[in-house]
Amino acid sequence: MLNLIQTEFLKLRRRKFVWFMLSTSLIMPFLALLYFNYFGKKDIEPMQFYKMSAYGFTLFIILPIVLGMLCTMLMREENQYDMLKQLWIVPVSKMGYLLSKFFVVFVYSICFMLITAVASVIFSVIPGYVALEWGSILNLLEKCIIIGVLSAFVMLPILAIAASQKGYILPACVTLVYAFSGFILMSINAYLHPISSMALIVICNNDIPGVVLKQEMNIPFAFLCIGIWDIVALLLSNIALKRRK
Amino acid sequence: MSNFLIETKQLTKIYGDQTTVNAVSIHVGKGRIYGLLGRNGAGKTTIMKMILGLTPITSGEVKVFGQNMKGGEKRIYPRIGAIIETPGFYPNLTGTENLEIFAKLRGTAAPNAVKNSLEVVGLPYKDKKLFSKYSLGMKQRLGIANAILHDPELLILDEPTNGLDPIGIAEMRKFIKKLSVEYGKTILISSHILSEIALLADDIGIIDQGILLEESSMEELRQKNGRYIQVQVSDLPKATLILERQFGVKEYSVQDDHTLRLYNTTLDMAAINKALVMQDVAVISSAFCNDTLEDYFKKITGGEGIA
Amino acid sequence: MEVNPFLLLLLLLSILIILWLVLKLHRVHEQLVVIKAALEDINTGNLNRRVLARKGDMTKQICYDINEIAMNSQARLIQHRQAEQAYKRLMTSLSHDVKTPLASLVGYLDAIEHGLVDGKERDEYIHVASEKAYRLKDFVTALFEWVKLDAGEQIFHYELIDLNELSRNIMADWIPILENAGLNYDIEIPEMECIIRVDPNAYTRILNNLLQNVIIHSNATHVKLCITVEEQQVGISITDDGNGISTEELPHIFERMYQCDHSRSAKGNGLGLSIVKELVSAHKGTVSVESALGFKTTFTILLPKALP
Numbered sequence: 041m042l043n044l045i046q047t048e049f050l051k052l053r054r055r056k057f058v059w060f061m062l063s064t065s066l067i068m069p070f071l072a073l074l075y076f077n078y079f080g081k082k083d084i085e086p087m088q089f090y091k092m093s094a095y096g097f098t099l100f101i102i103l104p105i106v107l108g109m110l111c112t113m114l115m116r117e118e119n120q121y122d123m124l125k126q127l128w129i130v131p132v133s134k135m136g137y138l139l140s141k142f143f144v145v146f147v148y149s150i151c152f153m154l155i156t157a158v159a160s161v162i163f164s165v166i167p168g169y170v171a172l173e174w175g176s177i178l179n180l181l182e183k184c185i186i187i188g189v190l191s192a193f194v195m196l197p198i199l200a201i202a203a204s205q206k207g208y209i210l211p212a213c214v215t216l217v218y219a220f221s222g223f224i225l226m227s228i229n230a231y232l233h234p235i236s237s238m239a240l241i242v243i244c245n246n247d248i249p250g251v252v253l254k255q256e257m258n259i260p261f262a263f264l265c266i267g268i269w270d271i272v273a274l275l276l277s278n279i280a281l282k283r284r285k
Numbered sequence: 286m287s288n289f290l291i292e293t294k295q296l297t298k299i300y301g302d303q304t305t306v307n308a309v310s311i312h313v314g315k316g317r318i319y320g321l322l323g324r325n326g327a328g329k330t331t332i333m334k335m336i337l338g339l340t341p342i343t344s345g346e347v348k349v350f351g352q353n354m355k356g357g358e359k360r361i362y363p364r365i366g367a368i369i370e371t372p373g374f375y376p377n378l379t380g381t382e383n384l385e386i387f388a389k390l391r392g393t394a395a396p397n398a399v400k401n402s403l404e405v406v407g408l409p410y411k412d413k414k415l416f417s418k419y420s421l422g423m424k425q426r427l428g429i430a431n432a433i434l435h436d437p438e439l440l441i442l443d444e445p446t447n448g449l450d451p452i453g454i455a456e457m458r459k460f461i462k463k464l465s466v467e468y469g470k471t472i473l474i475s476s477h478i479l480s481e482i483a484l485l486a487d488d489i490g491i492i493d494q495g496i497l498l499e500e501s502s503m504e505e506l507r508q509k510n511g512r513y514i515q516v517q518v519s520d521l522p523k524a525t526l527i528l529e530r531q532f533g534v535k536e537y538s539v540q541d542d543h544t545l546r547l548y549n550t551t552l553d554m555a556a557i558n559k560a561l562v563m564q565d566v567a568v569i570s571s572a573f574c575n576d577t578l579e580d581y582f583k584k585i586t587g588g589e590g591i592a
Numbered sequence: 593m594e595v596n597p598f599l600l601l602l603l604l605l606s607i608l609i610i611l612w613l614v615l616k617l618h619r620v621h622e623q624l625v626v627i628k629a630a631l632e633d634i635n636t637g638n639l640n641r642r643v644l645a646r647k648g649d650m651t652k653q654i655c656y657d658i659n660e661i662a663m664n665s666q667a668r669l670i671q672h673r674q675a676e677q678a679y680k681r682l683m684t685s686l687s688h689d690v691k692t693p694l695a696s697l698v699g700y701l702d703a704i705e706h707g708l709v710d711g712k713e714r715d716e717y718i719h720v721a722s723e724k725a726y727r728l729k730d731f732v733t734a735l736f737e738w739v740k741l742d743a744g745e746q747i748f749h750y751e752l753i754d755l756n757e758l759s760r761n762i763m764a765d766w767i768p769i770l771e772n773a774g775l776n777y778d779i780e781i782p783e784m785e786c787i788i789r790v791d792p793n794a795y796t797r798i799l800n801n802l803l804q805n806v807i808i809h810s811n812a813t814h815v816k817l818c819i820t821v822e823e824q825q826v827g828i829s830i831t832d833d834g835n836g837i838s839t840e841e842l843p844h845i846f847e848r849m850y851q852c853d854h855s856r857s858a859k860g861n862g863l864g865l866s867i868v869k870e871l872v873s874a875h876k877g878t879v880s881v882e883s884a885l886g887f888k889t890t891f892t893i894l895l896p897k898a899l900p
Contacts, residue, residue, distance in 0.1 A: 043646060047386045054377040054415070121373030125339055126431070130391045131362040360629070363644050392644030394659040436659070438640040455843070469640055469670055484843065526699030539691040 044132065044140040051117070052144070058113065061106050065152045068102065069093040069159035076169050084169050086176035093160040094153075094180065095242065099187055100223045104235060107149055107195040108215025114141050115202035115211075134281040138203060138274070145199060146192035153188035157181050183242055190241060193266055194234040200273035204280030230262070234269045237262035288315050289348075290439050290471045291336055296345035298331050298495075305331050307495040308345070313473050313488070318465045320486030320503075321475040322582075328495040329475040333369055333443050336473075349439070363391060366437035368445060372428030376417035380408055380427050383416055387431055394436040402430040405460070421448035429457075433464070440464065442474045446481060458485055483578055491585060498585050510576040514547045514554060517569035521545065524566050531560055543569065550575055616650075623651040627658065634658070639666035678742065689731065689862070697724045734863045741870040748791040748874060755786045755795075755826055755895075759819060762799050770815065773807050778816040786821045788897050794871045801864040802830050802891050810834025810889065825877075829892040836885040845881060868893075 052058055072093035076084060118124055127137065157180050164170040198218060202211040222235025230236035240262045291313035298306040306328045313319040321329045334340040336347050338354040347354055349361050374383040384399045395401065400410045406426040419427065425448055432440055445461070446454045462485060464470045476482050482489060483503070490500045518524040521543060528534040528547070536548040550573070558568050576584075626643060633641045639662050645655035700721040703709055709717055740746045759781050770777050799817075806815050812834030820827045837845060846869040872879045877895040 043389050043648075047389050050382065050386055050389075051375055051378070053382065117375065118373075121376065122370065123373040123375070125369055126372060126387075127390075128339060129337055129362050129365065129367055130387065131358045132390060364641070389646060392646040392649070394642035394644060395656055435644050436642045436663075438638070438642075458843075466674070467667075467670060469666060471640075480839075522695050522697075522699035522702055524699070525696040526703055529696060529699075537692070538688060539695045540688075 041136060041140070044136055045143050048114075048140045048144045055113075058110065058148075061109065062148075062152060062155060064102055064106055065098070065155040066159050068096065068098045069156060069163045072160070073163040073167065077167070084164075086164070086170045086173060086180075089164045089170055090160055090176070090180050090183075093163065094156050094184060095187075098153075098156055099191075099239060099242065100226070100235060101219055103149065103152060103187070103191050104195060104219040104222070105215055106152065107145055107191060108198045108218065109212070110145060110148055111141070111195060111199040111202045112208050112211040112215070114144060115199070115205075116208045119206050134278060138199070138277055138281070141203075142192065142196065142199060145195060146189070149192040149195075150185065150188035153184040153191070154181075157184040187238070187242055190238040190266065193270055194238050196270045197234070197273040200277035200280075203277045231258070231265050234266045237265040289313060290315050290350060291319075291473060292348045292351075293332070293336065294346040294348075296332065296335055296347060297343045298328070298335060298340070299343045305495050306335070309492070309495070309497045311490050311497065311500060313471060315471055316465070316469050317487040318461065318472045318474060318485055320482035320489045321473065321492060322479060322482045322489060323475070323477065323492035325477055327477075327492045329477075329492055330370060330443050331495075332492070333367075333441055333473070333475065337365070337367055337369070337441060339369065363435060364437050365439045365441060366432035366435065367441040367443075368425075368428040368432050369441075369443045371421075371424065371447065372431065374416045374424070374427060374431075377415065379412055379415055380419070380423075380430075381411050383427065384431060384434060387434055391435050393434060398434055398436070402434045405433065406430045407456070422450065422453050425449060425453075425457075429460075438471060440470055440472045440474075442472065444475055444477070446476070446478075454481070461485060479579065479582055491582065506578065506581065510574070510578050510581045512548065512550050512575050512577065514550060514552065514571060514573050515540070516545045516547065516557075516571045517543050518545065518561065519543070519567040519569065520565075523564065524561055527560055527564055527566065528557070532557060620650050623649060623655070627651065627655065630658065634662050639663075639669060682739070686735065690728065693724050693728045693731070697721055697728070700724070731863075734867065738863050738867050738870070741867060741874070746874070748794060750789045750791050752787055752789050753792055755788050755790065756781050756784070756819060756821075758790075758792055758795060759799070759817070759828070762796050763817060766799075766803055769807070770803075775807070775812060776814045778814070778818075780816070780818040782819060782821055784821070786819075786826060788826060788895060790875060790895065794874065798868050798871050798893065799828075799830075801868045805864050805891075806830065806832045806834065823897075825897055826895045827892060828895070829890055831888060831890040833888045836887050836889050837881070837883040838885050839883075842881060842883060846879070 072089055075092065076089065118127070160180060161177055165172050170176075198211060198215050201214050202208075205211055219235065222233045222239075225233040226236040226239060230240050240257065241259060244257060244259050289312045291311065293309060293311050296306055296309045296311075297304065309328075309332060311319070311321070311332070321332065323329050331340065335342050336349065336354070338347075338358065349357075350364065352361060354361060374380075375386070378386070381399060381403065384403065388399050393399075403410045406429050408423065408426055408430060416424070416427070425445065429442075429445060432442070442461070446457050449457060458481065461472060461474065465472055465487075474482075474485065486503055488500070488502050489506065491498045516524070521539065524545060525537070525539075528537065528545075532552065534547060534549065534552065538546050538548075540546055554571060554573070558571065561568050623645070630641050630643045641662060642659045643655040645652040649655070700717050704714060704717050704721070737746075760779075763779050763781075767777070803815070806812055810832045812832035814833045816829075816831045818827075818829050818831070820829075846865050869879055872893055872895070875895055877893055879891065879893045881889065881891050883889040
């Protein structure tokens, strides 16, 4: 298993686009910088800044789409160049294969959120909008890591779809629908969709200003939602991989 | 234990309502090169895929190393090297990096296996060239290098000379022969080119439209086929004298104490028989054999032949 | 109850380490099972069996060593088997190749002995019979030479010699023979000295066999000998414009007893080219052939200049 994961990372050598996608983690911190620059305010509440730079669109739209694209790319390569046959006769087990891909997504997602966190701190502290304060930074880091870890699990259904499809158009479209539907469902019934469930888990401490929840908070429910989606995804992809060969 | 490394029994594959492989039973003996000959689309690749367990079997049985493939993958795969169709690799990596991935996944039999197998197929080690820049011939070679990376006992090669130039084909042939003769590997190879199989294989299986028409050793086929007249006579020295003096026959060979082969098939056998009998040489039998291997394959496939 | 977070962390860490060790142990156990199965297989005579190991495996060196032992014994076994097979093939082809001329020789002698022929015809019979006997003798001589070479028993006497001069001398002897056979010839040998270490007898034999081959088999009208001296090696090529050799036959022509026309009766003995090959490889050189059917054939010998 360790070897499998190692080779997964070896396979990413010289894939410039994968590394390029990491830089999209800078978009929201930068926009937040511009936004607050525009109002010219000083001494903003740190949470205010971080909410915009790390929790908002990054969580709902950018990270899901980036991870969705990563999943599609990871799976598509081997499908397109007819490599799976060679892997199966190594032999590599279907589950091990899927899990090693998942691990890449997992690490990538955490890296993405860490970069976001670091960028948020730099963009807020250096221009002097926010006072350097360890408490809020640690809180930011904690939340980013939670987002990173959960996002990987949240995107497992996309990985499963990418694994069962030869092309890349369907997984790409599904990613978009998946991300936006999560955003919309947030205000209707957050426990139906993994992305909105993840958002609930992130804001569970109620320490983010300006977020008002209509529903009662129920964290185990949110975890249950992500868990069920993941298990269904794993089962389906396992069946699909076995059938395809 | 039988001496067959691969044995299939009544192997059948049905896609939809089309039978692509129909009750094929092949036997690949240990240490031999088995050539699967058939036109494109005859079902060769499907047979190989079924042997490797890469596609479900509709009915029948496959035994590799005397074991069922199903359930034994972990024990059997490391002993097999295979290329099926054109082998794919990661285009963003160099040849060496690609092989290192497989070496890591599978394990190797020697510490410098990647370097060795690249050397064997004539590709440079630690080259900077990416796989996406490789020519078809180089890709094929890398496929072979990957197949022999773990020094397997059994090689399954599907059209390994596809896309190679004539020099490459000759090299590949030499190399496959070497694997068999010098290293004692067992090889199952498929091709649609008769001459290639004829030069390489010890055993041959002819596939046409999913049906195994014939399975036999090359030696047997060569014995059976050729252009000659075989004559059995009572007094061999006298017969050779008559043939030489009266008919000017020079191209013949003695098979055993009573059997002669005449290689000039345009001879007037009636006159020869008569002359022999006239001079007290009894002709026990005379048989006319006018089949080259090509003719034979044409006959067996009932059509235009194979290549 | 107060829990020391430090101790908790330590506990977690040790659990992780134990888990890691268990996994490692499991891997080693798995490897040992594989090694055991492979050793059993090797023990029953399957010397092709290998034990695969990954870079980080603890059992790596053991696996590699087992593989090497199996590989070496396999190499020895195969060498032995090849020699055996060569011997067997030699015996069968020997019996064929001797039987055919012998049968016809007996035929002629019987006819003479039983008085079936007389006068001039009888003399002719005796002449043909003796010719056949001589050819048989030549064949047996060549065969012995080949067997000696193949077994590595031939002793070579290498000398530093001017290859160009030697080739000119050899060709001087061949010119009348070529003319008799109705062959035009071109000889391109550089004027300068080319000192390399060869056994002159072996070299003479190589050229003789190749030229004889042209005369006997090719039906050529023109033959060309060309020597090119390069920095590392000397190339000697003999080209004729005769029948050529088909691509199917080409890979086999250096095998002993292989004759393109499949008949054993023809003039050659099927050993010439395999003797050439053995002699050239004894000089650490290579011999190759190119042919266009019905057009031309070129034999090229490359001899290294460095000491063999």
